[in-house]
Ligand SMILES: Nc1ncnc2c1ncn2[C@@H]1O[C@H](COP(=O)(O)OP(=O)(O)OP(=O)(O)O)[C@@H](O)[C@H]1O
C-alpha cells in the first residue's frame with residue numbers, strides 16, 4: 001500500500017482516479033489545484049504524485065518543480081492530453097518519472113502506478129544498501145554493442161591514470177558499474193573505494209560527510225569524525241549525482257580536486273590526501289553551468305575524461321547478453337536451474353523502451369524467474385504484460401503496420417511535433433504539409449480529447 005497524491009482540477013477525473021487507486025489498496029489524497037498540493041507536500045510524505053498538466057492557478061510543470069524541491073525522492077507521473085504531449089516531454093526532462101495519456105482506463109493507470117512504485121523502491125533500496133556495504137568489489141560490465149565496446153576500451157585506457165572521470169547517463173545505465181571498474185583496474189584497487197550520494201544529504205551533513213568534522217564543530221558533533229576524502233585516501237571516491245552538490249560546497253570541492261587539500265569542519269588544520277575522484281550525473285551539467293547552478297571551473301575540473309553511457313533503448317542488441325548474464329547470476333545465487341529465454345520473449349524485450357534502463361531489465365528478469373510457472377524457460381507470455389506502454393523508438397516506427405491510417409497520421413504528426421519541440425512551422429515543413437493544415441488537425445484532435453477526457 002502506498003500513499004498517493006492526485007492533483008487535477010476536473011472533479012470527475014479526480015474522483016474516478018481516486019476510486020480506482022483506492023480499490024487497488026492505496027491511500028489516496030486528492031487536491032484540486034497546485035497550491036493545495038504544495039501545502040500537502042509540505043507536511044506529508046507521499047510515495048507518488050499523479051498530476052494533470054493543464055490547471056488554473058499553477059501549471060503541472062510548476063507543481064512538478066515545487067515537488068522536486070520539497071520531495072526530491074518522490075516519483076511524479078503526469079497526465080496529459082494529446083495536445084500537451086510536448087509539455088509531458090518537458091516534464092520528463094524536469095524529472096517526472098513517466099506520463100500517461102488521457103483518456104486511460106483503470107488497468108493502465110494501476111499498472112503504471114505499480115511499476116513506478118516498484119522502480120522507486122528499488123532505487124532507494126540500492127542507495128540504502130550501498131551506504132551499508134560500501135563498494136564491495138567490481139561487477140562485470142556486460143554488452144558487446146559498438147558503444148559499450150568503446151566504453152570498455154575507454155575505461156581500460158584511463159583506469160591506470162589518476163584523472164577525474166565524469167560518468168554521465170540516465171538512471172540505471174550502469175554509471176556505478178563503470179566507477180567500480182575504474183577502481184578495480186587501477187593501481188588503487190587494494191585501497192578502499194567509497195561513495196557519497198550528493199543528492200541524499202543536506203548541505204551541512206554533506207559537508208561533514210565529505211570532509212569530516214572536529215568534536216564540537218556543531219550541535220551534536222560529540223566526537224571527531226573523518227570524512228570520506230580522508231577515509232578514501234590512496235583509493236577512489238565516487239561522487240554520485242554530483243550535479244546536486246550545493247553551491248556553498250562547490251568551492252571546497254574544487255579545491256580538494258585541484259590541490260588535494262581541505263579542512264575538517266570546525267578545524268583550521270589542513271589535510272592532504274591522495275584520492276581519485278569519479279563523479280556521476282544523470283543531469284546535463286552544461287545546462288546547470290548555463291543556469292548558474294554549477295560552477296564552470298568545477299565542471300571543467302570534473303570533466304577531464306567524460307564517459308557517456310547510452311540508454312538501453314539505444315543498444316537493444318545488448319539485451320540477449322544482458323538477460324543471460326542476469327539469469328546466470330540468479331541461478332548461481334539461488335542454486336536454481338538456469339532458465340532459457342524464448343526468442344519471442346527476447347523480441348518483446350527489444351521492442352520495449354526501458355525507461356529504467358539496465359536496472360529495469362534486471363528487475364524484470366528477476367521477477368520473471370519468480371513468477372514463471374513453466375520450468376527452465378522464460379516465456380514471452382509471462383513478461384509481455386509487464387512491458388506494455390513505453391515503446392523503443394525503433395519499435396514505434398515498425399509498429400505502424402496494420403493500424404488505421406488516421407491513427408498513424410496522428411502518431412507521426414505528434415512525434416514529429418515532439419521532435420521539433422512543438423515548433424509548428426518546422427513540423428509542417430518536415431512532413432510536407434501546410435502549417436494551416438497542421439493547425440486544423442491539432443485543433444480537431446484537441447476537441448476530440450476534451451470530449452474523451454470528460455467521459456473517463
Ligand atoms: N553493462 C552492464 N552489465 C551488467 N550489469 C549492469 C550493466 N549496467 C548496469 N548493470 C546493473 O544494473 C543495475 C544499475 O546499474 P548502476 O547502479 O550502475 O546504474 P546507475 O547508472 O548508477 O543508476 P542511477 O543513476 O540510478 O544511480 C546494477 O545492478 C548494475 O549491476
Ligand SMILES: [Mg+2]
Nearest residue numbers: 175176240280
Ligand atoms: Mg548510481
